Amino acid sequence: MFYGFDPTFLILIPAILFTMFAQGKVKSAYRKYSQIPTRKGITGGQTARMILDSNGMEDVPIEVIDGELTDNYDPTRDTMHLSRAVYAGNSIASVSIAAHESGHAIQDEKEYGFLKFRVSMVPVVNLVSGASWPLIFIGIILVAMAQSTTMYGIGNMLLNLGIIMFCVVVLFHTVTLPVELNASKRAIAQLQELGIVEGDEVTGAKKVLSAAAMTYVAALAVSVMNLIRILLIRGSNN
Numbered sequence: 001m002f003y004g005f006d007p008t009f010l011i012l013i014p015a016i017l018f019t020m021f022a023q024g025k026v027k028s029a030y031r032k033y034s035q036i037p038t039r040k041g042i043t044g045g046q047t048a049r050m051i052l053d054s055n056g057m058e059d060v061p062i063e064v065i066d067g068e069l070t071d072n073y074d075p076t077r078d079t080m081h082l083s084r085a086v087y088a089g090n091s092i093a094s095v096s097i098a099a100h101e102s103g104h105a106i107q108d109e110k111e112y113g114f115l116k117f118r119v120s121m122v123p124v125v126n127l128v129s130g131a132s133w134p135l136i137f138i139g140i141i142l143v144a145m146a147q148s149t150t151m152y153g154i155g156n157m158l159l160n161l162g163i164i165m166f167c168v169v170v171l172f173h174t175v176t177l178p179v180e181l182n183a184s185k186r187a188i189a190q191l192q193e194l195g196i197v198e199g200d201e202v203t204g205a206k207k208v209l210s211a212a213a214m215t216y217v218a219a220l221a222v223s224v225m226n227l228i229r230i231l232l233i234r235g236s237n238n
Helices: 007-033 045-053 084-088 092-109 113-145 149-193 202-238
Strands: 062-065 072-074 079-083
Touching: 007 092, 007 202, 045 062, 045 079, 045 084, 045 092, 045 113, 045 149, 062 084, 072 092, 079 092, 084 092, 092 113, 092 149, 092 202, 113 149, 149 202
Parallel strands: 062 079
Antiparallel strands: 072 079
16 A cells, blocks of 8 residues: 555656647647638538538437537437537638537447447446446555455455456547547548538648547547556556
């Protein structure tokens, strides 16, 4: 057991720094390309509708929601949600984000395996993500304070249960990454096929979506590093 300064925290520092870099990158890309209108003046809402309709999803509604970068596609309700700025904006950022969420809709329509698996994991992840850390902390405390084999056994059991639950969270982040990358790939293809962006606008769209993808890589990195840290702490208890 570690006392005072916990050296395992050091392994989180690169992941935390990368997360800060990724968040700054996506905000920078969004700010830059939200100021550059597309030559054809097509809005994010029109982009989403064009992509959905061209892929046989005329019945999928598009709802406008509040917030910035809150855009999402809900596969449980077959509904697209676009923030007001993205829906009404005709910038490269707006059409790129709308196309990305449309990419998720295409995944859903084509029963993309990783998306189906991710959706099936959501209820479980919602349950274990909130319970894993409390179990880990309680387990660590009981093991550290154990004055009997019974208390040590209970603490070790809770710690192991928390680790198993956290592994589910790591798996969720792992599955999320290919889902997001694939949606961006589909988005770029649709934007070009439908002539929504052209020339150097394609490069801008790729930069917006690449910056967004980095945030998912960062989330995976943090979860993996946290898992390694927990395992190191557990190892120190034996």
